[in-house]
Amino acid sequence: MSGTGKSILVLGGARSGKSHYAEALASGWNGKKIYLATAEPGDAEMAARIEAHRARRGSDWRTVSALLNLPDALREVSEDDAFILIDCLTIWLSNVFLAESDCAGAVEGLLEALDHTRGTTVLVSNEVGGGIVPENAMARRFRDIAGETNQKVAAIVDEVVLVTAGLPQVLKPSTK
Numbered sequence: 001m002s003g004t005g006k007s008i009l010v011l012g013g014a015r016s017g018k019s020h021y022a023e024a025l026a027s028g029w030n031g032k033k034i035y036l037a038t039a040e041p042g043d044a045e046m047a048a049r050i051e052a053h054r055a056r057r058g059s060d061w062r063t064v065s066a067l068l069n070l071p072d073a074l075r076e077v078s079e080d081d082a083f084i085l086i087d088c089l090t091i092w093l094s095n096v097f098l099a100e101s102d103c104a105g106a107v108e109g110l111l112e113a114l115d116h117t118r119g120t121t122v123l124v125s126n127e128v129g130g131g132i133v134p135e136n137a138m139a140r141r142f143r144d145i146a147g148e149t150n151q152k153v154a155a156i157v158d159e160v161v162l163v164t165a166g167l168p169q170v171l172k173p174s175t176k
Helices: 018-024 044-057 070-077 089-098 103-114 137-156
Strands: 006-012 032-037 061-065 082-087 120-126 159-164 167-172
Touching (some): 018 120, 032 044, 044 061, 061 070, 070 103, 089 103, 103 137
Parallel strands (some): 006 159, 032 082
16 A cells, blocks of 8 residues: 555454454544444344444444445545544445446445555455355355455555454554
Protein backbone atom coordinates (compact mmCIF):
# COMPACT_ATOMS: atom_id res chain seq x y z
CA MET A 1 0.00 0.00 0.00
CA SER A 2 1.23 3.45 -0.82
CA GLY A 3 -1.04 5.23 1.68
CA THR A 4 0.29 6.28 5.07
CA GLY A 5 -2.09 4.06 7.00
CA LYS A 6 -1.99 0.54 8.32
CA SER A 7 -4.40 -2.06 6.97
CA ILE A 8 -5.50 -5.40 8.41
CA LEU A 9 -7.72 -8.07 6.85
CA VAL A 10 -9.55 -10.23 9.41
CA LEU A 11 -10.90 -13.46 7.93
CA GLY A 12 -13.00 -16.19 9.49
CA GLY A 13 -16.03 -18.36 9.11
CA ALA A 14 -19.51 -17.59 10.35
CA ARG A 15 -19.55 -16.86 14.08
CA SER A 16 -15.78 -17.37 14.32
CA GLY A 17 -15.22 -14.22 16.38
CA LYS A 18 -13.76 -12.15 13.54
CA SER A 19 -15.91 -9.03 14.17
CA HIS A 20 -15.25 -9.16 17.90
CA TYR A 21 -11.51 -9.45 17.24
CA ALA A 22 -11.59 -6.56 14.75
CA GLU A 23 -13.50 -4.35 17.19
CA ALA A 24 -11.02 -5.17 19.96
CA LEU A 25 -8.20 -3.82 17.77
CA ALA A 26 -9.69 -0.34 18.34
CA SER A 27 -9.44 -0.67 22.11
CA GLY A 28 -7.55 2.32 23.44
CA TRP A 29 -7.66 4.16 20.10
CA ASN A 30 -7.58 7.88 20.86
CA GLY A 31 -8.70 9.16 17.46
CA LYS A 32 -11.91 8.77 15.52
CA LYS A 33 -13.55 5.35 15.33
CA ILE A 34 -15.56 4.87 12.16
CA TYR A 35 -17.62 1.81 11.32
CA LEU A 36 -18.41 1.32 7.63
CA ALA A 37 -21.57 -0.79 7.74
CA THR A 38 -22.44 -2.95 4.76
CA ALA A 39 -25.54 -4.76 6.06
CA GLU A 40 -29.17 -3.75 6.10
CA PRO A 41 -31.69 -5.08 8.64
CA GLY A 42 -33.77 -7.01 6.10
CA ASP A 43 -35.50 -9.07 8.78
CA ALA A 44 -35.80 -9.27 12.57
CA GLU A 45 -32.87 -11.67 12.96
CA MET A 46 -30.51 -9.42 10.97
CA ALA A 47 -31.75 -6.33 12.82
CA ALA A 48 -30.90 -8.07 16.11
CA ARG A 49 -27.39 -8.93 14.83
CA ILE A 50 -26.79 -5.35 13.75
CA GLU A 51 -28.01 -4.01 17.09
CA ALA A 52 -25.79 -6.46 19.00
CA HIS A 53 -22.75 -5.26 17.02
CA ARG A 54 -23.71 -1.62 17.59
CA ALA A 55 -24.16 -2.13 21.34
CA ARG A 56 -20.86 -4.00 21.63
CA ARG A 57 -18.97 -1.20 19.87
CA GLY A 58 -20.39 1.53 22.08
CA SER A 59 -21.28 5.15 21.51
CA ASP A 60 -17.79 6.36 20.60
CA TRP A 61 -18.11 4.90 17.10
CA ARG A 62 -19.52 6.81 14.14
CA THR A 63 -21.45 4.51 11.78
CA VAL A 64 -21.47 5.21 8.05
CA SER A 65 -23.64 3.17 5.69
CA ALA A 66 -21.68 1.70 2.78
CA LEU A 67 -24.10 -0.75 1.22
CA LEU A 68 -22.91 -0.43 -2.37
CA ASN A 69 -20.33 2.32 -2.68
CA LEU A 70 -17.77 1.19 -0.15
CA PRO A 71 -14.76 2.66 -2.02
CA ASP A 72 -16.21 6.19 -1.93
CA ALA A 73 -17.23 5.84 1.71
CA LEU A 74 -13.70 4.70 2.59
CA ARG A 75 -12.15 7.65 0.75
CA GLU A 76 -14.49 10.08 2.53
CA VAL A 77 -13.66 8.92 6.07
CA SER A 78 -9.94 8.23 5.69
CA GLU A 79 -7.96 10.52 8.00
CA ASP A 80 -4.66 10.24 9.85
CA ASP A 81 -6.33 9.78 13.25
CA ALA A 82 -9.12 7.46 12.06
CA PHE A 83 -9.63 3.81 12.95
CA ILE A 84 -11.90 2.51 10.20
CA LEU A 85 -13.65 -0.83 10.55
CA ILE A 86 -15.29 -2.29 7.44
CA ASP A 87 -17.70 -5.06 8.40
CA CYS A 88 -18.06 -6.94 6.21
CA LEU A 89 -16.61 -7.31 2.73
CA THR A 90 -18.66 -10.43 2.00
CA ILE A 91 -21.95 -8.65 2.68
CA TRP A 92 -20.80 -5.67 0.59
CA LEU A 93 -19.92 -8.02 -2.27
CA SER A 94 -23.31 -9.72 -2.01
CA ASN A 95 -24.98 -6.28 -2.20
CA VAL A 96 -23.00 -5.47 -5.36
CA PHE A 97 -23.58 -8.95 -6.81
CA LEU A 98 -27.35 -8.92 -6.18
CA ALA A 99 -27.64 -5.39 -7.60
CA GLU A 100 -26.15 -6.91 -10.77
CA SER A 101 -23.38 -4.34 -10.65
CA ASP A 102 -19.84 -4.82 -11.91
CA CYS A 103 -18.22 -6.80 -9.07
CA ALA A 104 -14.75 -6.73 -10.64
CA GLY A 105 -14.95 -2.96 -11.07
CA ALA A 106 -16.23 -2.49 -7.53
CA VAL A 107 -13.37 -4.60 -6.12
CA GLU A 108 -10.81 -2.65 -8.16
CA GLY A 109 -12.32 0.56 -6.76
CA LEU A 110 -11.93 -0.80 -3.25
CA LEU A 111 -8.31 -1.79 -3.85
CA GLU A 112 -7.59 1.69 -5.19
CA ALA A 113 -9.24 3.30 -2.15
CA LEU A 114 -7.31 1.01 0.22
CA ASP A 115 -4.08 1.97 -1.48
CA HIS A 116 -4.55 5.58 -0.36
CA THR A 117 -5.95 5.21 3.17
CA ARG A 118 -4.58 6.95 6.21
CA GLY A 119 -4.96 5.95 9.84
CA THR A 120 -5.82 2.29 10.45
CA THR A 121 -8.26 0.34 8.31
CA VAL A 122 -9.52 -3.09 9.37
CA LEU A 123 -11.55 -5.15 6.94
CA VAL A 124 -13.63 -8.11 8.09
CA SER A 125 -14.49 -10.81 5.56
CA ASN A 126 -15.82 -14.35 5.52
CA GLU A 127 -13.44 -17.11 4.54
CA VAL A 128 -15.66 -18.89 2.04
CA GLY A 129 -13.34 -21.54 0.63
CA GLY A 130 -13.43 -24.04 3.47
CA GLY A 131 -17.06 -25.06 3.30
CA ILE A 132 -19.37 -27.15 1.20
CA VAL A 133 -19.39 -26.50 -2.55
CA PRO A 134 -22.65 -24.64 -3.26
CA GLU A 135 -25.23 -26.58 -5.22
CA ASN A 136 -26.19 -23.86 -7.69
CA ALA A 137 -24.21 -21.89 -10.24
CA MET A 138 -25.06 -18.44 -8.83
CA ALA A 139 -23.85 -19.39 -5.33
CA ARG A 140 -20.67 -20.95 -6.77
CA ARG A 141 -20.03 -17.78 -8.78
CA PHE A 142 -20.46 -15.63 -5.68
CA ARG A 143 -18.16 -17.91 -3.66
CA ASP A 144 -15.52 -17.55 -6.36
CA ILE A 145 -15.85 -13.75 -6.42
CA ALA A 146 -15.58 -13.59 -2.62
CA GLY A 147 -12.55 -15.86 -2.54
CA GLU A 148 -10.81 -13.91 -5.29
CA THR A 149 -11.59 -10.64 -3.50
CA ASN A 150 -10.10 -11.94 -0.26
CA GLN A 151 -6.94 -12.91 -2.15
CA LYS A 152 -6.63 -9.47 -3.77
CA VAL A 153 -7.20 -7.64 -0.50
CA ALA A 154 -4.80 -9.94 1.38
CA ALA A 155 -2.10 -9.20 -1.20
CA ILE A 156 -2.14 -5.44 -0.56
CA VAL A 157 -2.90 -5.10 3.16
CA ASP A 158 -0.19 -4.94 5.78
CA GLU A 159 -1.48 -7.80 7.92
CA VAL A 160 -3.86 -10.76 7.58
CA VAL A 161 -5.42 -12.55 10.56
CA LEU A 162 -7.58 -15.69 10.43
CA VAL A 163 -9.94 -16.10 13.37
CA THR A 164 -11.13 -19.62 14.15
CA ALA A 165 -13.21 -20.41 17.25
CA GLY A 166 -12.32 -16.98 18.61
CA LEU A 167 -8.59 -17.59 18.26
CA PRO A 168 -6.62 -15.25 15.99
CA GLN A 169 -3.86 -16.71 13.83
CA VAL A 170 -1.60 -14.22 12.03
CA LEU A 171 -1.20 -15.36 8.42
CA LYS A 172 0.67 -12.28 7.24
CA PRO A 173 2.53 -10.35 9.92
CA SER A 174 2.62 -6.58 9.71
CA THR A 175 5.82 -4.80 8.82
CA LYS A 176 4.44 -1.41 9.97
